[in-house]
Amino acid sequence: MTIETSGAAIARPLPAAPHFLFRWATLLMPHTARGPAGGHQPTPTMSNREHLRLIGVPVGSRIRLAEFDAAIDPLQREQLLAYGLSIGHPLEVLQQHPLTVVLCDHVEIALEHVVAGDLWVEKLPSRGRT
Amino acid sequence: MDLSPPPLSPESPLDHTSMLLVGHPNVGKSVLFHRLTGTYVNVSNYPGTTVEVSRATARFDRAISLLDTPGVLSLPGRSDDERATMRALLNEELRLAVQVGDAKNLRRTLTLTAMLAELGVPMVLALNMSDEAAAHGVAVDHKALGEVLRIPVVPTIATGGSGMQPLIDALAVARAPAPLLHYDDATEAILRSTTAFVEEHAPHPRLASRGLAILFLGGDSEVEDWLQARCGVHYPELLALRSEADGAGSEPLAARLAAERGRAADALSKTVMDQHARARRPMAQRLGQLAVHRLWGWPILLAVLFVVYELVGVFGAETLVGLFEEKLFGEILNPAVTDFFTGAFGQGWFTDLFVGQYGLWTMGMTYALALILPIVTTFFLAFGVLEDSGYFSRLSVIANRMFALLGLNGRAVLPMVLGLGCVTMATLTTRILHTRRERLITTFLMALAIPCSAQLGVVLGLLGGMTFGGTVIWAVTILFVLLFTGWLAGKLVKGRRIPLVTELPPMRLPVLGNVMKKTGGRLKWYLIEVIPLFLLGTFIMFMLDRLGVLPWIIRAGEPLVTGWLGLPPEASAAFVMGFLRRDFGATGLFALSGQLSAEQAVVGMVTLTLFVPCIASMMMIIKEQGARTAALMLAMIIPTAFLVGGILHQLLRIFW
Numbered sequence: 001m002t003i004e005t006s007g008a009a010i011a012r013p014l015p016a017a018p019h020f021l022f023r024w025a026t027l028l029m030p031h032t033a034r035g036p037a038g039g040h041q042p043t044p045t046m047s048n049r050e051h052l053r054l055i056g057v058p059v060g061s062r063i064r065l066a067e068f069d070a071a072i073d074p075l076q077r078e079q080l081l082a083y084g085l086s087i088g089h090p091l092e093v094l095q096q097h098p099l100t101v102v103l104c105d106h107v108e109i110a111l112e113h114v115v116a117g118d119l120w121v122e123k124l125p126s127r128g129r130t
Numbered sequence: 131m132d133l134s135p136p137p138l139s140p141e142s143p144l145d146h147t148s149m150l151l152v153g154h155p156n157v158g159k160s161v162l163f164h165r166l167t168g169t170y171v172n173v174s175n176y177p178g179t180t181v182e183v184s185r186a187t188a189r190f191d192r193a194i195s196l197l198d199t200p201g202v203l204s205l206p207g208r209s210d211d212e213r214a215t216m217r218a219l220l221n222e223e224l225r226l227a228v229q230v231g232d233a234k235n236l237r238r239t240l241t242l243t244a245m246l247a248e249l250g251v252p253m254v255l256a257l258n259m260s261d262e263a264a265a266h267g268v269a270v271d272h273k274a275l276g277e278v279l280r281i282p283v284v285p286t287i288a289t290g291g292s293g294m295q296p297l298i299d300a301l302a303v304a305r306a307p308a309p310l311l312h313y314d315d316a317t318e319a320i321l322r323s324t325t326a327f328v329e330e331h332a333p334h335p336r337l338a339s340r341g342l343a344i345l346f347l348g349g350d351s352e353v354e355d356w357l358q359a360r361c362g363v364h365y366p367e368l369l370a371l372r373s374e375a376d377g378a379g380s381e382p383l384a385a386r387l388a389a390e391r392g393r394a395a396d397a398l399s400k401t402v403m404d405q406h407a408r409a410r411r412p413m414a415q416r417l418g419q420l421a422v423h424r425l426w427g428w429p430i431l432l433a434v435l436f437v438v439y440e441l442v443g444v445f446g447a448e449t450l451v452g453l454f455e456e457k458l459f460g461e462i463l464n465p466a467v468t469d470f471f472t473g474a475f476g477q478g479w480f481t482d483l484f485v486g487q488y489g490l491w492t493m494g495m496t497y498a499l500a501l502i503l504p505i506v507t508t509f510f511l512a513f514g515v516l517e518d519s520g521y522f523s524r525l526s527v528i529a530n531r532m533f534a535l536l537g538l539n540g541r542a543v544l545p546m547v548l549g550l551g552c553v554t555m556a557t558l559t560t561r562i563l564h565t566r567r568e569r570l571i572t573t574f575l576m577a578l579a580i581p582c583s584a585q586l587g588v589v590l591g592l593l594g595g596m597t598f599g600g601t602v603i604w605a606v607t608i609l610f611v612l613l614f615t616g617w618l619a620g621k622l623v624k625g626r627r628i629p630l631v632t633e634l635p636p637m638r639l640p641v642l643g644n645v646m647k648k649t650g651g652r653l654k655w656y657l658i659e660v661i662p663l664f665l666l667g668t669f670i671m672f673m674l675d676r677l678g679v680l681p682w683i684i685r686a687g688e689p690l691v692t693g694w695l696g697l698p699p700e701a702s703a704a705f706v707m708g709f710l711r712r713d714f715g716a717t718g719l720f721a722l723s724g725q726l727s728a729e730q731a732v733v734g735m736v737t738l739t740l741f742v743p744c745i746a747s748m749m750m751i752i753k754e755q756g757a758r759t760a761a762l763m764l765a766m767i768i769p770t771a772f773l774v775g776g777i778l779h780q781l782l783r784i785f786w
Contacts, residue, residue, distance in 0.1 A: 074382045075208065079631055081385075082204035084238045086392035097424040099527050099630065106234045106266045108418065108636075110527050112539065112629035 052123070054093070054116040055100055061093045062124040063102075069118040076115060083109050090124060148195045148222045149188065149301070152215060152246070153230035154238060155201025156635050158258040161288040162230055163198035166190070166298075182558070183218050190298045197222065200561075204391075205245045206350030206384065210561035216345075216352035219249065224336055226252040226304040228297070233263035233285065236270055236403050240310070240395035243279065247307035249341030253281055254300045255307075256293070260285040262636070267406035275402040279307040289641065310394040311344075317386060320375040321347070327368055332360035347372055348384045418520065418637040422527040431528060434521065438512045439590065442583075443601075446508030447591030454500040467491050479676065488675055494668035497717045498661050505587025506656055510649040513551050513583070517648070518640035522547055523632065530630050535613065537620025539630035542572045549580035551652070553743060556580070557750040567625035573755055574619060577743040578767050579612040584660070584713035589735050592720045600732040603782070607736050611774055659746060660711075667707055667714050674706070694776040696783070697734050698725050704738065711744040729782045737775030742768060 051066045065087055068077050084104045085091070094108060095101040100116035102109050111119075151159045163169070169186035188194040199218050200211030207216045218224075229246060231239030239257070246253055257263075257270060276283040282300035286293030313321060324343035328334075334342060345353040346368070358365045376383045420426045468485040475481045485492045516522060522544060530540030541563060549556035553576050560569040560576075581589060593601040620627075674680040680703060684691075687702035695701075700722055708715025719726070719734045726734065742764060743751070751760040 074385055076629070076631070077385055078204065078388045079208075081388045081392050082238075082241065083631065083633065084235065084241075084392075086389070086396060089237075089396065094419060095422065098422070098427075098531060101419070101422065101527075101634065105237055106263075106268065107232075107238075108415070108634040110422070110630065110632050110634055112530065112631065114629045115631055 050122070051120040054102070054111070054119040054121050055096065055113050057093050057096075057121060057123065059093055059096055060126075062126055063091050063093060063121040064124055065089055065091060066120045066122045069120060072115075072118040076118070080115075080119075083107075085109065085119070091121070147225035148185075148197055150197045150199060150218060150222065150224055150227040150251075151230055152199050152219075152227050152242070153201060154232065154235075154242065155203065156633070157201065157230050157232045157239075158288045159201065159230045160184075160198055162228070162256065162258065162286070163196060165288055165291060165294050167196050183214055194225075202242065204388070205242065206345050206348035207352060209564050213352050214561075216350060219251070219337065220334070220352060220356050224251070226254070226301065228254050228256055228301070230256050230258050230288075233257040233260045233270055234266045234268045236268075236275075237392075237395050237399040240398055241391045243307055244310040244391050244394050245341070245344070247279070247309050248311060248338065248344055250306045250338030251336075252304045252306050254297065254304045255279065255281055255283045256286045256288075256297055257283060258286045258288050260293070261287045261290070265412065269404040269406065271402045271404075275398075278398060278402070279310075281305055281307045306338075310398065311390050312394075313386070313390050316378055317375070317383075317390075320371065320378070324368070324371050324375075327364075327371065328357065331364050331368075332357050344387060347375060348387045412636075414637040418524065418634060421521060421524040421637070422634070427524075427528050431525075434516070438509075438516075439594075441512050442505065442508045442587055443590030443594045446505045447587050448595060450504030450508065451501055451591055454504050455496070459496050459500040464492055464496065483669075483672055486672070488668055488672040490665055490668050490672075493671070494665040495661070497668075497714065497721075498657070498664045501588065501591075501717050501720065502584045502660060502713065503653075503657070505591065506583045507649065507653060509583040509587055510551065510652045511645065514645035514648045515640045518638065518644060520635045520637045523634050526630065526632055527634070532613070534627065535620070536571065536575070536616030537623070537627050538568055538571060538616070539628055541630060541632060542568060545572050546576060546580055549576040549582065550586060551583050552656070553577065553580055553582050554746040554750045557747060557754055560754065564628055565625060567623050568628065570755065570759070571616065571619045571623055573751060574763055574766075575612055575616050577747060577751060577763055578615060578740055578770065579608050581608075581739045582713060582744075584656075585716045585739065588713060588716040588720050589739065592716075592723055592731055593735060596723070596731055597728045600728050603732050603778075604735055604739070607774065607778055608739055611740060611770070615770070663711055663745070664714060667711070671703065671707065680706070690772060694772065694779070695733055695737060696779040697730050698722065700725065701730075701734055704734070705741065708738055708741045712738060712741055713744070715741065729779075729786055732782065733775050733779045736778055737771050740767065740771035740774055742771075 053069075054063070057063055065085055067087060068080070084107070085102075089104065092103040093100070094103055100111045100113060102111070151163055153159050163184065163186070166188055167186035168189050169184070182200070184198040186196055186198075188196045197218055199215040202212045202215050203209070205212065205216065207213045219227075227246065229239070229243060231242070233239075236257070239255075243255060255275075257272065263270065270285070272283045272285055282303055284293055284297045284300050286297055288294075312318070321340065321343055324347060325340045328339040328342050328346070332342075333339060342353055342357070346357055357368060361368055372383070379386055381389075421430050464485070471481045471485045482489065484490050487493070525547060526540035526543045528540070529543040533540050533542050536542075544562065545556045545559045548559050556576055557573055560572050563569050563572060589604060590601065593604055671680065674683065683706060684699050684702040687705065688699050691697050691702045691705065692699050701719060704715045704718035704722065706715075707718045716735065716738050719731075719738060723731065742748075748760060748764070751763065755763075
C-alpha cells in the first residue's frame with residue numbers, strides 16, 4: 001500500500017485556525033500518525049487500509065470516505081452529508097486545484113482545501129484492477 | 131403504525147388546495163412547473179435559480195394551485211431558500227407534494243424522501259432527468275422503489291415533456307411514503323418524548339408531529355419559530371428536551387439525525403439501482419473540468435469574456451445602436467414625430483414636452499428603445515447561453531481564491547454575475563448565500579461596483595467606441611474598488627468566512643428555445659420597468675429645465691463635476707438623471723460623448739458606475755437588509771463614487 005503524502009499532491013490549506021502551522025503539519029501526515037486530539041479507531045465496517053486526508057490523494061484515485069475529522073464544523077459535516085458524502089461511500093477524485101473536486105454518484109462536488117483536509121479517506125483499487 | 135392518510139382516489143378529486151413541487155437544487159423543478167402550469171419561471175443550469183415560491187394554476191385541473199419552491203439541499207433548512215420551502219410546507223393548505231429528484235443521484239433524492247415521509251406528506255416521486263441517468267449507465271427499478279416507499283414513482287424528462295401524463299395520473303393516488311428512518315434506541319427515546327410534546331402542545335393540521343420533532347431537534351429555524359408561536363410558555367420545556375438530547379451522544383444530535391437519513395437512503399438506493407460500467411467519461415464532464423482547470427480555466431474565462439464583449443460591446447452597442455439611433459430614430463422616427471407635433475400644436479412648451487431637448491419621445495423613448503434595448507437584448511442573449519451551459523457554477527470555483535480576500539467564498543460570484551444582468555434581481559439572489567454576513571457584504575458590493583446590463587452596455591458603447599485603453603482603465607478601476615472595499619468590508623463586518631462546498635452541475639448545450647424564452651421574459655420585465663422610469667426621469671428633467679432649476683443645479687454642481695471630476699458642466703445633468711437610474715445617467719453621458727475627451731469619458735463612466743443604485747435596487751435592498759442598512763450603504767456609496775472619480779481624474783491628468 002502506498003501512502004500519498006508528497007508535497008506536490010497536497011494543497012496548501014487556508015490558515016483558518018490560529019494554530020495553522022500545526023494544522024498544516026498534520027495535513028501532511030497519514031491518519032495513524034495523528035496526535036491525541038484526533039485519535040482514530042477504524043470502524044468495524046472499514047478495511048484496515050490507512051487513512052489519508054482527501055487533499056493528499058492524487059487525481060484519478062478511487063476512494064472511500066472513511067471518517068470526518070474531529071475538527072470539522074458540525075454544520076459543514078451536515079452539508080457534506082446532504083451532498084451525499086457519507087461514510088463508506090465511494091468517490092472519485094477529479095481535481096485537486098484550484099479546489100478539490102470529487103465525483104459522487106455522477107455529481108461533481110467542489111470542496112475548498114480546508115474542508116477536504118477534514119475528510120479522511122481510504123484508497124480503493126482502480127477500476128482496471130478490480 | 132401507518133400514520134399516512136388514505137390515498138386520493140379518483141372519486142375524491144383534488145380540490146381548491148395547493149400542490150408543492152419540492153426537491154434538491156438544479157433537478158428541474160421549474161421546468162416541471164412550466165410543463166404542469168404553462169407558466170414560465172426562470173430556468174437555469176445552476177443551483178439557486180428559484181429563491182422565492184412561485185404559484186400558478188395547474189393546466190390539468192384549474193382548482194389546483196401549484197407551488198414551485200426553491201431547491202433544498204437538506205431539511206432541516208439552513209439557508210434562506212431552504213427556509214422558504216419549509217415555510218411553504220408549514221403554512222400552505224397543502225394537499226400533496228411532488229418531489230422532483232435527479233434520477234442519476236437516487237441516494238441524495240432519497241435523503242429528502244425520508245424526511246418528507248416523516249412529515250407524513252402525501253406525495254409522488256418524479257425521478258427526473260432519466261435520460262441523463264441512462265447516459266451515465268444508471269438504471270432505477272421504479273416499480274420496486276414505489277413498492278418499498280408505497281408511493282407512485284414516475285420517471286420523467288421534464289425538458290422533453292416525457293412522463294408528464296403518467297405523473298398527472300399518479301397524483302390521484304399520492305400518499306405518504308412508508309417511514310425509512312430508524313434511529314438508535316437513545317435517539318428514538320428522545321424523539322418519542324419530543325413527538326408527544328409536539329402532539330400535545332402544537333399539533334400541525336397536516337404535518338406529522340414526528341417529522342416536526344425531527345426537524346426541531348435538527349435545528350430547523352422555521353419549525354422552531356412555528357413551534358415557539360404555538361407552544362407559548364411551554365416552549366422552554368421543548369428546548370430543554372433538545373439540550374438533553376444534544377448532550378447525550380458522542381456526536382451533535384443534528385449530525386446523528388443527518389447520518390441516519392444518509393444511511394437509510396444509501397441502503398434503499400442499493401437495492402433498487404444498478405450502475406452499469408461506462409466506457410469513458412462523457413465529453414460534458416471533461417469540458418466542465420477544463421473550465422475549472424488551474425491553467426486552462428483562465429484562458430477559457432478570457433475567451434468567454436471576449437465573446438461577450440464582441441456580442442454586447444461591439445455588435446450590440448455599436449452596430450445595433452448605430453442602426454437604431456442613427457437610422458431608425460435619427461432619420462425616420464424622430465423627424466416624423468417632430469413634424470407631427472410641430473404641425474399639430476405649433477412651437478411651444480407642449481411640443482417641447484414631447485420632442486424638445488428633454489422631450490418624452492426624443493429623450494425618454496429614444497434612450498429606452500434606441501440606446502438601451504439593443505444593448506440589453508444582446509447581453510441577455512449572451513447571459514442566457516452562459517446560464518444554461520452550466521458555466522456560471524464553475525466561475526465560483528475559479529473566483530474562490532479572489533473572494534477569499536473579501537472574506538467571502540466563490541458562491542458569492544453567482545449573485546454578482548447575475549448583477550451584471552440586473553442588480554435588483556441579483557440582490558434577491560443573495561439568499562443562496564449561507565450567512566447574513568455574506569449577504570450583507572455581497573449586497574453592498576453589488577450596489578457599489580456592479581454595473582447592470584444596460585449600464586455596462588452603455589459603458590462599453592461609449593468607451594469601446596473611443597478608446598480600448600479607456601475601457602481597460604474603467605474595468606481595472608472598478609475591479610480595484612470592488613476588491614478594496616470588499617476587503618475592507620470583510621475585515622469590518624463581524625463573523626467568520628464559510629469555506630466553499632458546491633455542486634458543479636453538468637455542462638450542457640444550451641437549448642435555444644429556453645434561451646429565447648428567458649431573453650424575451652427579461653426584456654419584457656426590463657422594458658416594463660425602464661420605460662415608465664425613463665419617461666418620469668425625462669419629465670423631471672423637462673420640469674427642472676423649464677423652472678430654471680437645472681441650470682442652477684449645473685452651476686451648483688460645477689465645483690464637484692467640473693472642478694473635482696474635470697467634466698463639462700452639462701455632465702451635472704447626467705448625475706441628476708443617475709439618481710433615478712444609473713443607466714439613465716450613463717445614457718445621458720453617452721449623449722454628451724461628442725463633447726467629452728477620452729479621459730473625461732473614463733472618469734465620468736467610473737463615477738456613474740459607482741454612483742447610487744437605481745430606485746428598484748434600493749427598494750430591494752431595503753426589503754432584504756432593512757431601511758437602516760440601505761441608508762448606511764447609500765451614505766457610503768455616493769462619497770466613494772466622487773472620491774474615486776476625482777482621484778482617477780487627477781491620476782489620468784498626470785499619466786495619460
